[in-house]
Amino acid sequence: MADVYLNNKFVGTVENPQEFRQSLIEERRKGAIDKNMNVYHNADSNEVWIENSKGRVRRPLIVVKYGQPLLTDKHIQQLQKNEINWSDLVNQGVAEYLDAMEEENALVAFYEHELTKDHTHLEVSPIAMLGLISSLVPFSNHAPAARINAGSKTQKQAQGIYAANYAVRMDMDVNILHTPQKPIVNTIMHELSDYNNHPAGQNVVVAIMSYKGYNMEDAIIINKGSVDRGFARSTYYRPSLAEELRYAGGLTDEISVPDKEIKGYRSEKDYRLLEADGIIYPEAQIAESDVIIGKTSPPRFLSGADEYSLTSNVRRESSLAAAHGEQGIIDFVTVTESEEGNKLVQVRVRDQRIPEIGDKFTSRHGQKGVVGLIVSESDMPFTSSGIVPDLIFSPHSLPTRMTISHLLELLAGKVGALSGRYVDGTTFSSEPEEKLRQELLSLGFRENGVETMYNGETGEQMEARIFIGDMYYMKLKHMVANKIHSRARGPIQLLTRQPTEGRAKEGGLRLGEMEKDTFVSHGASMLLKERFDSDKTLVPVCENCGMFAIHNEYKKKSYCPMCGDNVEISYVEIAYAFKLMLDELKALGIYPKLMLRTKY
Amino acid sequence: MTDEIFKEYEEKLPKLIIDEIKANLPEKADAAKVRKILEAVHAEYEKSKLDAGECVGLLSAQSIGEQGTQATLDTFHFSGVSEMNVTMGLPRIIEILDARKTISTPMMEIYLNAPYNQKENVKKQALLVKEIKLKDVATEFLVNIADMIIKVDIDEQKLKDLDLTLANLSKTLSKAMKSLKIKQDTVSIIAKLEDKDANLNSLYKLKEKLKETHISGIKGVTQVLPVKRGSEYIVLTAGSNLKAVLALEWVDKERTTSNDIYEIAATLGIEAARETIIDELLKVIKAQGLKIDIRHLMIISDTMCVSGAIKGITRYGVVNEKSSVLARASFETPIKHIMRASLVGEEDKLHSVIENVMLNQVVPLGTGMPVLKAKKKE
Numbered sequence: 011m012a013d014v015y016l017n018n019k020f021v022g023t024v025e026n027p028q029e030f031r032q033s034l035i036e037e038r039r040k041g042a043i044d045k046n047m048n049v050y051h052n053a054d055s056n057e058v059w060i061e062n063s064k065g066r067v068r069r070p071l072i073v074v075k076y077g078q079p080l081l082t083d084k085h086i087q088q089l090q091k092n093e094i095n096w097s098d099l100v101n102q103g104v105a106e107y108l109d110a111m112e113e114e115n116a117l118v119a120f121y122e123h124e125l126t127k128d129h130t131h132l133e134v135s136p137i138a139m140l141g142l143i144s145s146l147v148p149f150s151n152h153a154p155a156a157r158i159n160a161g162s163k164t165q166k167q168a169q170g171i172y173a174a175n176y177a178v179r180m181d182m183d184v185n186i187l188h189t190p191q192k193p194i195v196n197t198i199m200h201e202l203s204d205y206n207n208h209p210a211g212q213n214v215v216v217a218i219m220s221y222k223g224y225n226m227e228d229a230i231i232i233n234k235g236s237v238d239r240g241f242a243r244s245t246y247y248r249p250s251l252a253e254e255l256r257y258a259g260g261l262t263d264e265i266s267v268p269d270k271e272i273k274g275y276r277s278e279k280d281y282r283l284l285e286a287d288g289i290i291y292p293e294a295q296i297a298e299s300d301v302i303i304g305k306t307s308p309p310r311f312l313s314g315a316d317e318y319s320l321t322s323n324v325r326r327e328s329s330l331a332a333a334h335g336e337q338g339i340i341d342f343v344t345v346t347e348s349e350e351g352n353k354l355v356q357v358r359v360r361d362q363r364i365p366e367i368g369d370k371f372t373s374r375h376g377q378k379g380v381v382g383l384i385v386s387e388s389d390m391p392f393t394s395s396g397i398v399p400d401l402i403f404s405p406h407s408l409p410t411r412m413t414i415s416h417l418l419e420l421l422a423g424k425v426g427a428l429s430g431r432y433v434d435g436t437t438f439s440s441e442p443e444e445k446l447r448q449e450l451l452s453l454g455f456r457e458n459g460v461e462t463m464y465n466g467e468t469g470e471q472m473e474a475r476i477f478i479g480d481m482y483y484m485k486l487k488h489m490v491a492n493k494i495h496s497r498a499r500g501p502i503q504l505l506t507r508q509p510t511e512g513r514a515k516e517g518g519l520r521l522g523e524m525e526k527d528t529f530v531s532h533g534a535s536m537l538l539k540e541r542f543d544s545d546k547t548l549v550p551v552c553e554n555c556g557m558f559a560i561h562n563e564y565k566k567k568s569y570c571p572m573c574g575d576n577v578e579i580s581y582v583e584i585a586y587a588f589k590l591m592l593d594e595l596k597a598l599g600i601y602p603k604l605m606l607r608t609k610y
Numbered sequence: 611m612t613d614e615i616f617k618e619y620e621e622k623l624p625k626l627i628i629d630e631i632k633a634n635l636p637e638k639a640d641a642a643k644v645r646k647i648l649e650a651v652h653a654e655y656e657k658s659k660l661d662a663g664e665c666v667g668l669l670s671a672q673s674i675g676e677q678g679t680q681a682t683l684d685t686f687h688f689s690g691v692s693e694m695n696v697t698m699g700l701p702r703i704i705e706i707l708d709a710r711k712t713i714s715t716p717m718m719e720i721y722l723n724a725p726y727n728q729k730e731n732v733k734k735q736a737l738l739v740k741e742i743k744l745k746d747v748a749t750e751f752l753v754n755i756a757d758m759i760i761k762v763d764i765d766e767q768k769l770k771d772l773d774l775t776l777a778n779l780s781k782t783l784s785k786a787m788k789s790l791k792i793k794q795d796t797v798s799i800i801a802k803l804e805d806k807d808a809n810l811n812s813l814y815k816l817k818e819k820l821k822e823t824h825i826s827g828i829k830g831v832t833q834v835l836p837v838k839r840g841s842e843y844i845v846l847t848a849g850s851n852l853k854a855v856l857a858l859e860w861v862d863k864e865r866t867t868s869n870d871i872y873e874i875a876a877t878l879g880i881e882a883a884r885e886t887i888i889d890e891l892l893k894v895i896k897a898q899g900l901k902i903d904i905r906h907l908m909i910i911s912d913t914m915c916v917s918g919a920i921k922g923i924t925r926y927g928v929v930n931e932k933s934s935v936l937a938r939a940s941f942e943t944p945i946k947h948i949m950r951a952s953l954v955g956e957e958d959k960l961h962s963v964i965e966n967v968m969l970n971q972v973v974p975l976g977t978g979m980p981v982l983k984a985k986k987k988e
């Protein structure tokens with residue numbers, strides 16, 4: 011007697027749960043029961059769970075009966091001739107989808123030759139367990155799962171060509187790699203997913219060694235010569251757009267070169283690149299604060315009375331200008347109409363990005379790092395055959411992460427580059443390491459991939475032989491040019507008088523809660539005070555009532571609005587944000603009284 | 611001779627240290643040597659004292675926090691091997707510091723008195739502790755819808771192992787389940803639901819309730835495991851009920867302990883709870899292979915227990931006890947604290963860190979401690 015649950019509800023009992031489950035599955039394969047139904051028998055609690063609710067993750071498997079897969083050669087021939095497709099296989103009951111529960115009752119064989127009569131299912135392909143991008147990692151059966159995960163995550167951030175018509179598109183934050191290459195070491199998924207038609211990386215010569223400590227903490231060293239030859243060069247595109255919005259009372263924005271009488275007029279120099287229509291011309295070189303689209307807007311606060319009066323009819327400046335630190339060349343200008351029928355101007359700025367210190371690179375194995383140093387070609391180490399690496403990778407990145415796949419790709423890449431062919435690194439069915447080593451040996455190199463190298467600066471032979479080969483490297487979209495930021499002084503917020511936040515607003519670098527704690531635990535109280543001084547103010551405080559008093563600079567007199575001028579008034583230095591808080595407490599009807607006392 | 615020298619140092623050094631020196635002193639140490647030793651000890655003792663204005667609390671927080679980032683977030687499982695599955699690692703530390711009322715894996719270490727702590731006796735004693743439910747002695751629960759009856763087949767061998775009979779089993783059952791009419795069969799117990807509007811569903815629910823009915827042993831103890839500790843055998847349990855265990859006369863009351871801090875506080879008092887917090891934290895830290903000075907744990911345990919009741923490091927716990935309104939308000943739920951403070955006219959003396967940072971004043975710590983004092987001429 012087993013309890014039966016349908017979608018988590020108790021519906022009754024069955025005498026023979028095994029038989030019951032089997033009959034349900036048979037009916038499903040025949041098509042009598044919906045394909046979405048899954049059934050699971052829990053032998054421990056003797057319960058049968060039937061599920062057909064939505065939201066379950068299910069995966070496809072080939073059905074096996076009496077140790078033989080239902081998928082036959084005939085099916086495969088038909089598939090190849092395009093006579094049938096996958097859904098026909100599912101409808102015929104040759105393949106089926108299992109959910110996490112029913113999987114518990116299944117015995118799935120990885121390969122066809124492993125099948126026994128106990129098996130219920132056969133894996134479609136061992137790589138079916140991987141996602142699209144995970145299966146782009148070569149030799150990934152030789153690396154920990156966490157690294158493959160990281161590897162596929164960083165591949166999504168690689169620069170490449172995202173769309174063939176990028177030249178006429180107005181997308182935000184676009185990076186186009188100038189000379190992408192197909193990977194020498196690929197997987198079957200590179201072919202299946204059309205990756206080779208829009209690759210996102212380059213094959214480079216990588217040496218695994220340290221270089222003066224400039225590649226510690228996962229940093230990489232790149233060759234200046236390679237950079238000059240165009241390694242990892244890309245273009246960054248950013249569109250700006252301005253629309254002539256309509257406001258109440260027939261007023262509209264106007265795209266034009268702003269008048270000098272306008273409120274908030276910048277300076278003549280800022281508008282110099284605008285043409286007569288108020289829009290910048292293509293191929294103009296722009297720098298910080300240059301206006302890209304000149305625009306004026308009607309006055310902001312229009313009350314009913316002065317709507318038509320001349321005095322307040324001063325338009326205000328609302329041009330689009332290059333942001334702080336931004337530079338580039340105007341690439342593309344369009345003038346169209348928005349959905350509402352307003353005039354819409356879109357201008358795309360292009361900026362060539364040559365790899366620099368701080369740009370982020372990654373291999374396909376989750377081994378990401380930033381450029382630590384760009385070394386001139388003459389100072390780079392070289393092999394006895396004169397090969398200079400494009401990139402130096404730190405050996406310290408390997409032991410704890412155990413990405414053997416990284417090393418295998420280096421070796422396979424070397425074989426591929428030397429023999430002029432692509433190497434298959436598909437997970438579980440890659441070319442065997444032993445074969446690659448033999449091939450490398452027959453090509454006249456050491457079978458383990460190491461080579462004698464020489465110091466580029468002194469010409470001395472290095473004591474250790476260096477593991478060097480070819481790898482596929484990708485430049486990621488995180489580039490210092492978009493992120494570098496510093497501030498010594500700058501704008502403050504109107505409300506709190508504290509520094510603004512964020513790079514775009516030239517903001518301060520936050521000294522957070524935990525950083526504050528480090529000051530305190532060192533006992534550096536005075537330093538701590540100084541660091542938080544950015545919004546300090548001197549306020550007069552009435553010693554009688556403990557509220558803020560008033561200081562009249564013109565009359566050189568201080569008085570308390572409540573107690574008059576016959577009281578002691580002291581000047582106290584406090585944070586402006588605190589003064590603001592006390593004001594807000596007062597607005598809530600709370601009386602915050604300051605009780606003053608000499609501190610020193 | 612040496613006694614006089616020791617007497618001289620009695621005020622400079624704690625008694626514990628002096629006793630330790632006395633115990634470890636070589637036989638033929640002369641007065642000069644003794645003085646030299648004491649001088650060195652005294653210097654070391656003075657050196658290890660804290661400076662005035664050292665912020666011990668924050669240093670403890672940092673010392674544990676920094677090490678904590680190294681700790682594995684996962685709990686290690688001792689799969690199959692002698693020990694039980696206990697929550698360890700970061701989850702356990704959080705559990706202790708938050709002073710959770712119900713912990714995820716409560717357990718006891720029961721030490722046994724002399725004859726029972728031997729290999730041949732320990733198993734039997736362990737079984738006495740384990741809570742037995744009806745499902746543990748039953749082979750099958752059969753539901754008869756027509757007669758509204760649940761028939762429970764009993765495993766007689768198991769019953770025998772537990773020194774129980776069918777008769778007293780049905781007696782305990784009828785005591786526990788008042789709504790049922792319990793009848794005794796040869797190898798089974800028949801429970802009849804006497805409710806008129808009973809349906810299949812209520813009978814089904816009753817069956818589940820019946821399975822969980824307590825029969826013997828100590829409530830809450832779901833698993834027992836005899837383990838060898840040194841030369842004796844002790845009993846580890848999953849589930850904790852210290853009060854009931856300490857009532858058993860064959861249990862060593864001095865060493866038996868639980869990892870449930872609230873239970874310790876309720877049965878043994880707040881000082882014992884304070885020790886348990888330290889011990890439990892140390893256990894986790896040692897298991898993770900971290901090195902944290904015990905004094906950091908002591909100060910945390912002290913702050914948690916100083917009020918006489920256990921207070922977690924949460925907004926309801928020690929943060930709620932802070933004297934400064936501003937400090938409390940800056941942590942969580944500021945409106946609640948400001949409202950309460952304004953109702954009673956609370957005063958903030960600005961004695962601590964956060965208040966002074968908020969006001970941009972010097973924090974009374976470290977370099978903020980020294981104050982210039984001058985006498986006014988009258």
Ligand SMILES: [Zn+2]
Pocket residue numbers: 552553554555556557570571572573574577
């Ligand atoms: Zn006043």
